Amino acid sequence: MQHTLKHARGFNKTLCASAVAIACFSAPMATAQEQTAAVDNEKKLERIEVTARKTTESLQEVPVAITSIGAGELSEKGISVLTEIQQFSPNTTLQTSRGTNSTLTAFIRGLGQQDPLWGYEPGVGIYIDDVYMARPQGAVLDLLDVQRIEVLRGPQGTLYGKNTIGGAVKYVTKEMSGDTQFTAEATVGSYSQRDMKLTGQVPIIEDTVYLGFGYANLNRDGFGQYLQSALPDQDRENYNKDLWAGRLTLEIRPSDDLFFRLGWDKTEDDSNAKGGYRLLPSVLTDAPVPDSKYDSYTSLPTWNKVELEGYSWLAQYNMTDALELKYIGSHRESYSPTNIDFDNTALDIFDVPAEYDDSNDTHELQVNYVDTDFTLVSGLYYYDGESCGNFDAILGVLGRAAFGTPGLTREVSGCNNSESWAAYAQVSYDITEQLSVSVGARYTDEEKTANVNNGLVFYNLYPYSGWIDGFVRPEGELVPQVLGNDPDGDGVFDGPAVESWSQFTPRVGVEYMMSRDTMFFASYAQGFKSGTFNPRATTNEPGVEPEIVDSYELGVKSDLTDSLRMNVTLFSYDHNDRQYIGIGSDLSDPTALNQRLRNAARTAAKGAEIEMTYVASDNLQFDVAYGYLDFEIKENNAVPPIIAAASTPENTLNVSASYLFESDIGDFIFNANYYYRDDYFLFETSDLIQQDAYGMVNLSVTWESQDGNWYGGIHAKNLTDEEYLVGGYDFVVPLEGGGFGPGLGGDTTLIGYYGDPRTVHLTVGYRF
Secondary structure: OOOOOOOOOOOOOOOOOOOEEOOOOOOOOOOOOOEEOOOOOOOOOOEEEEOOOOOOEEHHHOOOOEEEEEHHHHHHOOOOEHHHHHHHOOOEEEEEOOOOOOEEEEEEOOEEEOOOOOOOOOOEEEEEOOEEEOOOEOOOOEOOOEEEEEEEEOOOOOOOOOOOOOEEEEEEEOEEOOOOEEEEEEEEEHHHEEEEEEEEEEEEEOOOEEEEEEEEEEEEOOOEEEEEEOOOOOOOEEOOEEEEEEEEEEEEEEEOOEEEEEEEEEEEEOOOOOOOEEOOOOOOOOOOOOOOOOOEEEOOOOOOOEEEEEEEEEEEEEOOOOEEEEEEEEEEEEEEEEEEEOOOOOOOOOEEEEEEEEEEEEEEEEEEEEOOOEEEEEEEEEEEEEEEEEEEEEOHHHHHHHOOOOOOEEEEEEEEEEEEEEEEEEEEEEOOOOEEEEEEEEEEEEEEEEEEEEEEEOOOEOOOOOOOOOEOOOOOOOOOEEEOEOOOOOOOOOEOEEEEEEEEEEEEEEEEEEEOOEEEEEEEEEEEEOOEOOOOOOOOOOOEOOEEEEEEEEEEEEEOOOOEEEEEEEEEEEEEEEEEEEOOOOOOOOOOOOOEEEEEEEEEEEEEEEEEEEEOOOOEEEEEEEEEEEEEEEEEOOOOOOOOOOOOOOEEEEEEEEEEEEEOOEEEEEEEEEEEEOOEEEEOOEEEEEEOOEEEEEEEEEEEOOOOOEEEEEEEEOOOOOOOEEEEEEEEEEOOOOOEEEOOOOOOEEEEEEOOOOEEEEEEEEEO
16 A cells, blocks of 8 residues: 655645546546545554545445555555556456567456457456556556556446456556646666656646646566577567657646546557577477576567557536536557467477457446435446457478478468447445445446458468568468358358347445444445457357356455554355367367367355555554465366466465655655465466466665655565566477377477566656
């Protein structure tokens, strides 16, 4: 939680109630001040305000399991990227996906989605000021001008809708004050890290029109390198960073009751494709297990790209002191050509160059009412998204050996587009001064259209000319369409496959204020993950039904004393109609990439989450976050069978301490935290890649001058240099006598991707 000890001129400044949020990336709505320091006693716990229920409330009064990490704590700990948030939220996994530096793998309470291919829906929603980020590509956000990060655990199917069966992560941007402000910040560190950030705001018409801006340029050399490459004269850095991001925001306030905002943002990530670590030596070429977990081999180009651009607009009208009307709209586009070498050798054994091309538009109309004992949050929501792509699974060595051809490629391309609308409402009513109830519901209607082209070509095919030296598609030659609308069953497709689903998701809760500082709550909530089509289909097949999660929570939020806060949540859930990506029935063709998408399993879990803050003195604070998850498989028709929750440990623990030292030259804050994750499997159906339990130590020292203009910090991450897996590929065959035989592609492809090693960086900034 946000540090409570810093005096008023620091990060705990009380913000003007009429200020509105600066848009960072796509910003759709104004947010209230993050937190108000206790004014009568410095030792008191802070009041932290959140917008988890789309209205501004105290964290301790929201009957939701939520972690809020404010701007001060993010700065003090040197947190600069979204994935680091997992350390501070129980039962949360936010990790960089395999093969790229900017694709997110997100799980909360064991619920999420690991495969980032178009068509597969996430299980944890990512929101930038309540605008939904539909695809995981580019979702590993670098934090720029952020007010706080909120992690909502458990299904959020009422207010946030589909694809939040695990929960939601909200990126809330800073408020605009209306004064001229400018901040410049530079960072240098390990692996030649060199970052620069510029943010600010300028009033164009005093008290009426404001312009906000932000720019970041982030660079770092690779943690490792490509030891072998089939291509000369290319950048061999592995796990490097080369990214810039910019945004502009125009805010207009014609009167006290009327507010408009227009926002634009763009991000370009030119970091190299991420090469994996061979856990086994190759049997087809000289590719032994490297000495460093961050070294790799490749036969593909090392370049990679993620381009994101978005527009947002907001109109807000306060009809009365209690009634608010709000319209939020957005348009986002992303394009990601990527080079993923599955086998990580200098031969074309199993290479997968791919393209992702997405765009979506959202419109939301809200009607919100807040009275003394009655609160209503309601709205209409519309989403129209196009998600397309193609990949070429190049099995060149196999093609030349088995068929005597120049190569072999299984190409898959298509689109999986969605159009949906929803109506939602949630009412909170105080029956007495102590007892209140909340009732909410959302109705969603969604239609998806999809087509898939899937087939073999007997040469090495690449997505477009110039991708790599080699073959490109001859003009007019196409792989066959295998998924589409074929009402006659004659194999002639009249158009894309079309299916629709509708879902009613309720929530019921009761809250009891035992005292001014202690609230008990219990709730039932339902969430759903959208129905979809198989983006790797090899035959015409129907779409799968939505996944449904029924969740029960019992919790207490209590400020036991003025200096001790304890929040505890017990939960259980049933996860029905799990969409499972398994093998098909035809096992005779090693080139088929046999995959079948179906509703094949039912799982459940129960667990506990504890978050504690203890303010020991005016200068010293301790925080603890613990999560426990007991995962259960109730029905298992998957092939191969499910054995565990992917990327999800049974226990997570974070213990941190913060100390404030005041001096004549400014304030110093010393931060230390220890983060522990239990062992876990990388995949839900395989025990071939497992991460043992590990602990991580981080230390930081930050400083702010007496006048508040200058600031700086030294941050040491992963001090013990722990090596921990965050992704992988397992295309091998376990042998009865032990060891592994070759899998798809004819090689022992068992690959791991790792989190960041030990790093140290220094940040210096100036603001006025």
